Amino acid sequence: MTDTKAAQLLHLRGQSLAKGDPIAPPITLASMxxxxxxxxxxxxxxxxxxxxxxxxxxLLSHLEDAPALLFPSGMxxxxxxxxxxxxxxxRLLVPSDGYYNVRKLADQFLGPLGVxxxxxxxxxxxxxxxxxxxxxxxETPSNPGLDLVDLAATCAAVRGAGGLTVVDNTTMTxxxxxxxxxxxxxxxxxxxxxxxxxxxxLTGHVATxxxxxxxxxxxxxTVAGGIPxxxxxxxxxxxxxxxxxxxxxxxxxxxxxxxxLAAHPAVQLARYPGLPGDPSHNLARxxxxxxxxxxxxxxxxxxxxxxxxxxxxxxxxxxxxxxxHSSAERRARxxxxxxxxxxxxxxxxEPVEPLWDALKQALDGL
Ligand SMILES: *Cc1c(COP(=O)(O)O)cnc(C)c1O
Numbered sequence: 001m002t003d004t005k006a007a008q009l010l011h012l013r014g015q016s017l018a019k020g021d022p023i024a025p026p027i028t029l030a031s032m033x034x035x036x037x038x039x040x041x042x043x044x045x046x047x048x049x050x051x052x053x054x055x056x057x058x059l060l061s062h063l064e065d066a067p068a069l070l071f072p073s074g075m076x077x078x079x080x081x082x083x084x085x086x087x088x089x090x091r092l093l094v095p096s097d098g099y100y101n102v103r104k105l106a107d108q109f110l111g112p113l114g115v116x117x118x119x120x121x122x123x124x125x126x127x128x129x130x131x132x133x134x135x136x137x138x139e140t141p142s143n144p145g146l147d148l149v150d151l152a153a154t155c156a157a158v159r160g161a162g163g164l165t166v167v168d169n170t171t172m173t174x175x176x177x178x179x180x181x182x183x184x185x186x187x188x189x190x191x192x193x194x195x196x197x198x199x200x201x202l203t204g205h206v207a208t209x210x211x212x213x214x215x216x217x218x219x220x221x222t223v224a225g226g227i228p229x230x231x232x233x234x235x236x237x238x239x240x241x242x243x244x245x246x247x248x249x250x251x252x253x254x255x256x257x258x259x260x261l262a263a264h265p266a267v268q269l270a271r272y273p274g275l276p277g278d279p280s281h282n283l284a285r286x287x288x289x290x291x292x293x294x295x296x297x298x299x300x301x302x303x304x305x306x307x308x309x310x311x312x313x314x315x316x317x318x319x320x321x322x323x324x325h326s327s328a329e330r331r332a333r334x335x336x337x338x339x340x341x342x343x344x345x346x347x348x349x350e351p352v353e354p355l356w357d358a359l360k361q362a363l364d365g366l
Pocket of ligand 1: 074
């Protein structure tokens, strides 16, 4: 199914071209449009209408099988999803060990507006039930711990309790996991990561099959005004055309490297859903198409972790992940509740054996 989608994606635009049109979409720079007389049915103004966004949203919608809206970052997409669904007095559930800016957004901005924010660890997310929550925000696999939430069971339970689910699908992309098919009301994602994939562009998107929710998110984007630039949209369009190749290579390499890393004496613990003994393994097989390209490594201490990252020539010491260049960082430096020697490793598109040689040599040197 994923292969068919990837093949179709490359020809979506081509099927509606007229003779002489460029195969690649043009970058349209426009704040004003020719709009005589009564507005309606055509582009009106650059904050609400943008042909280059539409080209990119066409690809994202195809991948999600749902209307998709483009945002200038993953956090802009997440903000849109939450501000479009919550009001004063509502209760919001967020993971206590997911991407930390979501908790910051909730605590610093939604809380003071009267939203009651509750945090729970990803492991045991369903404990305590979902009664009384207007919105349940799910991140699976969680970043950086790579723990999983059972999407089908959780989305059904939240719906049964009258709430909405928003699933952050950043770590897997629509090629690796399909939360809307598993019952989620909304998907949010940072396309800055693997979808962009070249460490040069920030974008994000929201997708939902609920027309009223989609309209509300669109309205939030138009009135709040946090909109993507046409060039950034175009760059994502270009990147999405190779996502299937990059994602497959990254996941296949991670699958090869994870057991080797786990067996290295300098590694105290390796977390990867593809490892048979991993706590996430069975659920990953049930709800994910691949095991992803992120690997969590616990090394002895902070110094070992920093040395590993610094001495490996094929690792960029950088925050963020999903790029063609393998990268790594010690997440405790941002205050994530992980061991000081915990390294989040993002496997890139380097051919796997030279990459393994470099990783092994850096670990051997610790
Ligand atoms: C990076 C990330 C985000 C935020 O995305 P930006 O594009 O940096 O705003 C949100 N969720 C997860 C899981 C992420 O990894």
